[in-house]
Amino acid sequence: MAKKSPTPGGAPLGARRGWAGLPFLTPGTLVLALFVFVPLVLVTTYAFFKRGRFGGVVYTFTLDNFARLADPLYLNVIATSIGTALIVTVLAVALGYPTALVIVRLPPKWRTLALVAVLLPFWTNFLIRTYAWILLLNNAGWINQGLQAVGIIDEPLKMLYTQPAVIIGLLYMYLPLMVLPLYASLSSQDAQLTEAATNLGSSPFRVFRTITLPLSVPGLLTGCVFVFVPAMSNFVIPELLGGGKTVLIGNLIRDQFLKARDWPFGAALALVLTILLVALIFAQQTASRRVTEGPRERKVKRNA
Amino acid sequence: MRHKALTLLAATALASLTLSSCASGGTDDVALDPNADLTKQSLVVSIWADYSPADLAETFEAATGIPITIVNHATNEDVMGKLTAGGDSGIDVAFVSGQYAQALHEAGLTANLDKSLIPNESNLYDEATKLAYDPGNEYSMPYAWGTTGLCYRSDLLSEEPTSWNDLLTPAPDATGKTTMLATERWMALPALKQLGMSVNTTNPDDLAAVKEQLLKTKPTLLAFDDTTFYTKLVSGEASLTQAWDGWCNYGIAEDPNIKFVVPTEGSDLWTDTMTVLKTSKNKEAAMAFINYILEADVQSWVAENILYKVPNEAAMKAVDPAILAAYPNLNMTPAELLKQEVIVDVGEFSPEFTKLATEVMAAG
Numbered sequence: 001m002a003k004k005s006p007t008p009g010g011a012p013l014g015a016r017r018g019w020a021g022l023p024f025l026t027p028g029t030l031v032l033a034l035f036v037f038v039p040l041v042l043v044t045t046y047a048f049f050k051r052g053r054f055g056g057v058v059y060t061f062t063l064d065n066f067a068r069l070a071d072p073l074y075l076n077v078i079a080t081s082i083g084t085a086l087i088v089t090v091l092a093v094a095l096g097y098p099t100a101l102v103i104v105r106l107p108p109k110w111r112t113l114a115l116v117a118v119l120l121p122f123w124t125n126f127l128i129r130t131y132a133w134i135l136l137l138n139n140a141g142w143i144n145q146g147l148q149a150v151g152i153i154d155e156p157l158k159m160l161y162t163q164p165a166v167i168i169g170l171l172y173m174y175l176p177l178m179v180l181p182l183y184a185s186l187s188s189q190d191a192q193l194t195e196a197a198t199n200l201g202s203s204p205f206r207v208f209r210t211i212t213l214p215l216s217v218p219g220l221l222t223g224c225v226f227v228f229v230p231a232m233s234n235f236v237i238p239e240l241l242g243g244g245k246t247v248l249i250g251n252l253i254r255d256q257f258l259k260a261r262d263w264p265f266g267a268a269l270a271l272v273l274t275i276l277l278v279a280l281i282f283a284q285q286t287a288s289r290r291v292t293e294g295p296r297e298r299k300v301k302r303n304a
Numbered sequence: 305m306r307h308k309a310l311t312l313l314a315a316t317a318l319a320s321l322t323l324s325s326c327a328s329g330g331t332d333d334v335a336l337d338p339n340a341d342l343t344k345q346s347l348v349v350s351i352w353a354d355y356s357p358a359d360l361a362e363t364f365e366a367a368t369g370i371p372i373t374i375v376n377h378a379t380n381e382d383v384m385g386k387l388t389a390g391g392d393s394g395i396d397v398a399f400v401s402g403q404y405a406q407a408l409h410e411a412g413l414t415a416n417l418d419k420s421l422i423p424n425e426s427n428l429y430d431e432a433t434k435l436a437y438d439p440g441n442e443y444s445m446p447y448a449w450g451t452t453g454l455c456y457r458s459d460l461l462s463e464e465p466t467s468w469n470d471l472l473t474p475a476p477d478a479t480g481k482t483t484m485l486a487t488e489r490w491m492a493l494p495a496l497k498q499l500g501m502s503v504n505t506t507n508p509d510d511l512a513a514v515k516e517q518l519l520k521t522k523p524t525l526l527a528f529d530d531t532t533f534y535t536k537l538v539s540g541e542a543s544l545t546q547a548w549d550g551w552c553n554y555g556i557a558e559d560p561n562i563k564f565v566v567p568t569e570g571s572d573l574w575t576d577t578m579t580v581l582k583t584s585k586n587k588e589a590a591m592a593f594i595n596y597i598l599e600a601d602v603q604s605w606v607a608e609n610i611l612y613k614v615p616n617e618a619a620m621k622a623v624d625p626a627i628l629a630a631y632p633n634l635n636m637t638p639a640e641l642l643k644q645e646v647i648v649d650v651g652e653f654s655p656e657f658t659k660l661a662t663e664v665m666a667a668g
Contacts, residue, residue, distance in 0.1 A: 051655070052388070053407070053411070053651060053652065056385075056388055056389060056390070073659075073662065073663055073666060076666060077662075077666050080666070138539065138541050139541050140539045140540050140541050158480070161526055161527045239486075243483075243525075243526065243527025243528060243529065244486045244527055244528030244529065244665055245522065245525070245527060245528065245665060246665075246666075247662060247665045247666035251665075252662065255658060255661075255662065256658075257381075258379065258381045258382070259381060259487065259488060259658055259661075260488075260654065260655050260658035260659075261381060261384070261654070262655050262658070265655075
């Protein structure tokens with residue numbers, strides 16, 4: 001039992017547990033309540049009522065909105081969304097991990113520059129960046145013009161308005177969100193561990209496999225969630241780069257509110273998406289904790 | 305029909321409007337006072353962005369002395385959300401498309417227009433006072449109107465298109481170079497008309513037939529596109545697109561090879577209108593606003609700058625002949641427009657159209 005306070009000021013432990021800190025929490029709590037809790041309650045509530053003819057809801061309880069989710073049409077859209085987000089996440093790992101690894105090993109001066117380069121796209125509005133991809137990929141676009149000019153292809157390649165175009169767009173958009181947590185995780189690793197392993201004769205690959213990689217798993221998992229979650233719910237890129245020929249769950253939810261004026265069904269879809277993503281984040285947290293703290297049973301034994 | 309562009313932002317706006325206003329019921333229709341001091345009133349007008357002169361507020365205030373605030377909405381659904389959320393939206397005059405005005409009226413949210421305060425209604429074409437969603441313009445006043453057709457690059461197609469079939473089953477040289485509108489009512493329109501059905505159908509069998517056709521058409525499409533189809537024509541990515549007449553004009557402005565045609569099977573007649581809300585406490589000023597818009601030189605601005613037809617005879621006569629020559633579809637007569645089917649709200653059936661659009665777009 002801790003008898004002494006760990007704080008340098010020497011305040012008794014009990015004071016830390018008290019209400020003294022409450023004023024400092026208030027602004028944050030209010031913001032969270034207003035912008036997270038209230039909308040969530042609204043969405044949850046709406047999902048159980050009937051559609052108002054002109055938007056809004058009629059307050060008659062129903063479970064129809066969830067029953068409609070079982071329609072193969074919507075299940076298919078959800079499956080496509082998960083599949084697309086998974087592909088994007090895997091590609092982001094494949095591209096982001098080496099990038100983060102290289103950045104960490106750069107001299108400090110270049111490291112800063114590289115990190116700025118990773119973040120640079122965020123300084124431009126994302127719609128403008130998406131339109132830039134349209135300019136690049138379309139049939140009369142720069143890539144096709146270039147390839148035709150050097151004679152590699154005769155007919156323009158059909159790139160824009162396809163599923164791969166959607167994946168490229170999402171990957172481009174969210175790749176920095178993979179690189180940054182990986183960079184944070186890799187750069188905080190103790191360099192002495194790898195030095196020791198090398199001195200003891202480990203090959204670079206073995207060092208990577210037994211030290212660098214396992215220690216970076218929490219960063220990797222964070223990156224995966226950072227990429228998967230927005231990729232799954234994005235609705236702009238499927239519309240602009242997919243030419244409206246691909247429907248992801250984000251498009252479906254948007255359409256319920258802005259086109260069908262079917263708020264309750266949109267709310268039900270949003271609720272399902274939220275539950276899926278919260279479950280995913282929970283799984284990521286659990287997995288990260290396992291990796292950093294070791295399995296729970298072992299810890300209990302050690303304490304005993 | 306207007307301005308779907310960047311409706312994306314509207315999604316975020318929705319969250320805020322659901323939280324807004326839940327007080328005060330609507331005032332019932334009371335006789336308007338023709339001698340009311342309008343300068344004591346003030347107006348809030350909601351209109352699509354870039355759909356009215358940039359200096360409208362200044363010129364209106366200078367002409368009438370009524371203080372006015374103009375707010376913008378991105379889509380019909382956007383402003384409908386605000387108006388139907390309950391209570392007083394704070395909006396006096398809302399611009400919405402005809403079928404939405406009808407829906408607002410059926411929900412009891414519109415005030416009847418007091419024609420004694422809108423003498424300029426006489427500027428309208430006779431045809432514009434008998435539109436199916438609101439015959440007699442009792443609660444809505446038309447602002448602009450038009451139709452949907454084919455917008456195409458005459459230099460890229462071997463034959464001039466005349467039928468919806470040219471879009472639904474494109475010739476080999478157009479395959480992969482066509483676009484269709486993504487908004488559900490208009491996505492269904494070509495197939496409905498080609499099959500001889502009404503654009504206002506509420507028969508599920510009709511939509512099943514439409515779906516069957518669209519699933520065949522989808523592999524031949526470049527994209528579904530509401531907002532940038534004319535730029536695809538200009539770049540040559542597309543050669544044949546389903547288009548609203550006014551938007552086709554934006555393409556014609558950049559490439560004179562672009563032309564517009566209404567297919568022989570017919571099309572829709574859409575209207576954008578002005579409505580006065582029942583909750584407005586400034587109804588006399590609102591009527592004065594509508595009257596002001598109907599003045600020939602105010603509404604001719606719309607035709608000359610937005611390149612949309614206006615249902616205002618005096619205004620159309622005032623349009624610069626050079627503009628009428630450059631954009632042939634501005635010359636469509638009211639009689640020609642009236643041959644098309646006036647699009648109306650399909651009420652409880654509208655989710656079926658949305659589902660159709662989702663089914664077609666999500667199909668593999």
